[in-house]
Amino acid sequence: MQVAVLAHEKFPDSAKTAVGLLRYADYEVEAVLDRENAGKRVSDFLPDVQDAPIVAGMDDVPEVDALIVGIAPIGGGFDESWRSDVRTALERGADLISGLHYFLAEDEEFADLAAENDCDIWDVRKPPEDLTVAQGVADEVEAEVVLTVGTDCSVGKMTATMELLEAARDRGADVGFVPTGQTGIMIENWGTPIDRVVSDFTAGAVEEMILERGDDHDYLFVEGQGSIVHPAYSAVTCGILHGSMADKLVLCHEAGRDAIHGYEDTAIPPISEYVDLYEDLGRPVHETEVVAGALNTKEVGDDAAARDAVATFADELDAPATDPVRFGGAAEADEPHGTDAVLEAIL
Amino acid sequence: MQVAVLAHEKFPDSAKTAVGLLRYADYEVEAVLDRENAGKRVSDFLPDVQDAPIVAGMDDVPEVDALIVGIAPIGGGFDESWRSDVRTALERGADLISGLHYFLAEDEEFADLAAENDCDIWDVRKPPEDLTVAQGVADEVEAEVVLTVGTDCSVGKMTATMELLEAARDRGADVGFVPTGQTGIMIENWGTPIDRVVSDFTAGAVEEMILERGDDHDYLFVEGQGSIVHPAYSAVTCGILHGSMADKLVLCHEAGRDAIHGYEDTAIPPISEYVDLYEDLGRPVHETEVVAGALNTKEVGDDAAARDAVATFADELDAPATDPVRFGGAAEADEPHGTDAVLEAIL
Known part of the structure; x- marks a missing residue:
């Protein structure tokens, strides 16, 4: 087309x-x-x-x-x-x-x-008419559910999800994709725009997608939205976290960002606080863990500085991290923090 | 009328x-x-x-x-x-x-x-057409914003909000009411049904109400919805928390409830975890604190047992608590935990 x-x-x-x-x-x-x-x-x-x-x-x-x-x-x-x-x-x-x-x-x-x-x-953003409330059963599917979560909007969650998805498939993993936003839906030609559903049905709309695809794959990679500390969009983030009942989380961040984009009064908390917050919020509904990080280093000039930024991010996370766009290639396979290490934590 | x-x-x-x-x-x-x-x-x-x-x-x-x-x-x-x-x-x-x-x-x-x-x-349940995303400015109103939050749905958040509102007004406080559900909206003859708005506008719909009334009162009492650990409705709860930019939180609970109603696999976490979770989640957007608790003791047979349940709840909260329905009267004024102590923490 x-x-x-x-x-x-x-x-x-x-x-x-x-x-x-x-x-x-x-x-x-x-x-x-x-x-x-x-x-x-x-x-x-x-x-x-x-x-x-x-x-x-x-x-x-x-x-x-x-x-x-x-x-x-x-x-x-x-x-x-x-x-x-x-x-x-x-x-x-x-x-x-x-x-x-x-x-x-x-x-x-x-x-x-x-x-x-x-x-x-x-x-694409018009949701189906027949959505309903979550039953809390997304953990009953066979696939392990991996969700990208963010420190902010527009840090590269969709990109990280797609890059990790392609890298995982390149390594032979059977991974399905659950898009939640307009770009992902356009790419996958399937999916529900979670930011547009009735708020009561936010988790339910995610759960419905997990149930539809969760027995067809070993893994489902769920595209996250927003951030749990976003002044406007946290409701969507929270609904996806609980509706997906994600087993593993990948925290996405953009190097150098220190305030919520468009809400400059809202500082980005330390990375370790995000880890605690996502895990503590997810756990009462389904045990979950931030197993890896994806750092968007597009504003970082050279590869050496980007590699340092990834290493620092990994330290803050206490988990492997990569910039899957910059360091996705085979040459990075033996990096201590790189896409291979991230995939090993996820798969 | x-x-x-x-x-x-x-x-x-x-x-x-x-x-x-x-x-x-x-x-x-x-x-x-x-x-x-x-x-x-x-x-x-x-x-x-x-x-x-x-x-x-x-x-x-x-x-x-x-x-x-x-x-x-x-x-x-x-x-x-x-x-x-x-x-x-x-x-x-x-x-x-x-x-x-x-x-x-x-x-x-x-x-x-x-x-x-x-x-x-x-x-009443049809939201207005012109809602939009939150700007993160609800903290600019003159009123102090007090939000009821819950351990679950149907623990009595609306009732606690109304009882504390009436008790505060009885004591001469200038308090406005921000309803978020159909009963509250009918009572106040104004308001937006937050569970029916588009999920992206959840916080924005709350913020709009805060801005509309926030300079007319010394306090706004915001009716909370759902619970931050509810498998289906947490998105609504999270949007109200961040959209209202609440200064103070009142945690509402029903005595004896130990699992999320209708989701019996989801245990109610310890009360102290709710305190941490609501505060930790709110703080990055707006500093907030659980200052008091409201315990629904309607299933507790006698007043002595109810008083014990309130005292235990207050200990777990590390804040004053009451059952504002059962212990709202003047006779309770000198209780260590009672409606007066709760109002003192709120106002």
């Missing part, structure tokens, strides 16, 4: 859905829409994902099957400056895939255009 | 909304509808709340401003045996207030009747 990905003014650093799709999905990305970087290419920013031209708008995009909204601003609203691109896509007969809270299928203009041009609008 | 309260076949033991309204709301209850107890009076069952006749149906109710559905059956559905009463109320021009999951405003017959007779239908 050929797609264009909308990421105006956000690519690549604030466009985690766009980057996730470029890195992990099977779509052929024909163009990324970012009016601020028009004329450049994806490879100018990201050498290790599929390449595509960056264009100013849909008028510069060749024939595609779909336009994917590849950014998710805080609050998930629709930016009216995107309207003409979405309109053009639908007029040209392209489907629309969106992870916004604002459902594009319920936008009158887009709904009419989609009907006229025989296009589908898939609002 | 004069109201009738529908509680067919459930009054009083399975009609906690109806009983809550009779006990705490400012409505003048003209009649309770319960066809099984028609001819009796509220005071035959509950001597300590406002009295009203119990009648078989709306035909026996005098002129009222509204009919309130005062029962919330498992599943929250509408019982068709109530339809003629609801129809009669609307035909007589009375408004309709309901806490059912089934929204009466979306029932075609009721919507038509309401339009014809110029009646409002308020589905």
